[in-house]
Amino acid sequence: MLPVSKNDRLVVDVIDLTHEGRGVAKVDGYPIFIENALPGEQVKIHVMKVGKKFAFAKVLNILTESDSRVALEDETLIRTGIAPLQHMSYEAQLDFKQKQVENVMRKVAKMPEIEVLPTMGMEDPTHYRNKAQIPVRKIDGELQTGFYRRNSHDLVPIESFYIQDEVIDQAVIAVREVLRKFNVKPYNEEDNTGLIRHIIVRHGHYTGELMVVLVTRVGKIFQGDKVVAEIVEALPNVTSIIQNINGDQTNVILGEWTRTLYGKDVIVDELLGKRYEISAKSFFQVNTKQAEVLYQVAIDFADLKETDTVIDAYCGTGTIGLTIADKVEHVYGMEIVPEAIKDAKRNQEINDVENVTFQVGAAEYVLPEWQEKGIEADVIIVDPPRKGLKESFIETSAAMQPEKIVYVSCNPSTFARDVKIYAGLGYELTKIQPVDMFPQTPHVEVVGLLTKMN
Ligand SMILES: C[S@@+](CC[C@H](N)C(=O)[O-])C[C@H]1O[C@@H](n2cnc3c(N)ncnc32)[C@H](O)[C@@H]1O
Incomplete structure (x- = not known):
């Protein structure tokens, strides 16, 4: 017998926030996920959906408000998932994202001692999508x-x-x-x-x-x-x-x-000063300002030298590689989507950049090819999709012995999983910086610096 039933109305204390931004309350240990509810709040809820392991509810009224609550712009923005965190002050959102990263670094990477820097946010965290x-x-x-x-x-x-x-x-x-x-x-x-x-x-x-x-x-x-x-x-x-x-x-x-x-x-x-042609189908970072912040963190972590050879893995339309090309000897970029590489080559032309080589292919297959050809990278930058890196890619990249690996990630959980593997292969995570690319939503991007241990 479950402790709550559909359509129950009850008063609960919100004790936590899920990674999707829903408040969590418990009745006899049974979790209820509540939209538009923040930790520290006491709310009256209406139970909408009941499952074996958890339930979903909506707020009828807020009895005690959290200090982090701000006035709702429009409730439909929560209901549609466009801005599920808009009821939270921006400061609290940034703090929530930092804690989320700390959490996976503790639980998944087993690195409780690592210092996660405060999330870099936007001056105006609204109207940012292009x-x-x-x-x-x-x-x-x-x-x-x-x-x-x-x-x-x-x-x-x-x-x-x-x-x-x-x-x-x-x-x-x-x-x-x-x-x-x-x-x-x-x-x-x-x-x-x-x-x-x-x-x-x-x-x-x-x-x-x-x-x-x-x-x-x-x-x-x-x-x-x-x-x-x-x-x-x-x-x-x-x-x-x-x-x-x-x-x-x-x-x-x-x-x-x-x-x-x-x-x-x-x-x-x-x-960052380079021009890009964007077609209807091309991928382009949706938050231009914060993409610049994110890339700048990656560049600062890489601490590039004029003599460096850099690999930009999972390069998309080549934006990271083209941004850094002026600072280094040569950049090699690879990407699985042929159209993206076509765009990358076009972007290379528009920006008059010569010292970049782009190749179509899966990173886990292209990297060993490059290794066999004798390409030696001083820095490898990776920016994979949410599922993170293939283990064979991690092994090859570590075997190539770059001084640094800069890991840009849109999913802290797979990031944490992967840096743990790198630690076993001689690369220590020395810095970790969350960047808020998607204010008002629970998503968080991180940049990690992995340094070769001697
Ligand atoms: C998060 S995006 C990064 C794109 C680019 N760095 C940027 O900032 O615009 C990840 C990219 O990895 C590509 N990708 C996915 N799986 C891949 C694989 N196995 N090998 C190479 N690229 C892959 C995707 O097509 C996508 O362009």
């Missing part, structure tokens, strides 16, 4: 834009997204109005009908260039020329309107086919 992917659906007979309720595909209409550039919010509304005017049919995912699936907007933080991508189910847009002309009229700053066609019944947003309906195929933006 890209939005907004689903379009029909609600009460009308074309709507917004975001899905957490763990669902129910669209909640939203106009002000709080964490994305306000230029993007306005662009989404302007495009929505044009689509309504021309009676463009919103996509229906249940039977794979309708036309417009997503509106994607990218805004160059430094250049102000603006790209609108209309993701449609089929190629033909009825009165397409007029739709495009009206979007241009409504958004005089738009530099590029792209159509992407995705006919599949899938959660994947972008389809294979892309064509330019207006302006350029790409927008340009900058990172």
Whole structure:
């Protein structure tokens, strides 16, 4: 028999916060996860969902408030998971992220003694995203834009997204109005009908260039020329309107086919003084300002010398490698996605950089090839996806004996797992710096410096 039932209303003390930012209360040892609740608070809750091991609840009222609580901008931003920490002061968010990293360093890496530096945050932790992917659906007979309720595909209409550039919010509304005017049919995912699936907007933080991508189910847009002309009229700053066609019944947003309906195929933006062309499909860091902070930490940790050979592993479109190229002898970058390497080579050309070599391939296969060829790296920088590094990559990189390995990670748990393996192979973790790339959300990025032990 479980200690709580669905629809129970009860008063609980919040004792902790999950890594997803939900408050945790316990009834007879049974955990209840509560949205919009902070440790130290006493809240009255309504139990929404009950499972064998835990339950979910929502707050009815807050009886005792935490000092870290700030006024909610908009509750839908928590419900949709756009800004699950917006009820927490920014200072408390940064502290929470530092503690989360300390926690995995203790539990996963078994390095309780390591000092985790305070999280580097933003001066203004709102409106920082340079890209939005907004689903379009029909609600009460009308074309709507917004975001899905957490763990669902129910669209909640939203106009002000709080964490994305306000230029993007306005662009989404302007495009929505044009689509309504021309009676463009919103996509229906249940039977794979309708036309417009997503509106994607990218805004160059430094250049102000603006790209609108209309993701449609089929190629033909009825009165397409007029739709495009009206979007241009409504958004005089738009530099590029792209159509992407995705006919599949899938959660994947972008389809294979892309064509330019207006302006350029790409927008340009900058990172630490280098220029990058960004196409509708390319990966580009979504928080430009903090990406610069993150890269700068990696550069400072690497303490580069003019004679250094550097490997930029998991290089994406080459942004880290191109940023450091001027400071070193040569950079080798590898990345598994061929389109990203195509972009990286284009970026190399635009920035007139000669001392960089990019190669397509899985890092765990390319690195041993380079080792066999006799490439000797003084510094290896790694920036893998959430799942972290392959063990064979860790072994090869340690066997290459670079002076330093700089590990940039978007997942502290896999980071902690991997640095533990490095410790067994002669690389000591000497610095660890969390950087807040995604304010108002529980995500945290870390940069670690691994130094060769003599
Ligand atoms: C977190 S991103 C880093 C990108 C880049 N450093 C940046 O800052 O924009 C991780 C990159 O690793 C790539 N990737 C994933 N698995 C890989 C593998 N096995 N080998 C090489 N690259 C891989 C992804 O395609 C992605 O571009």
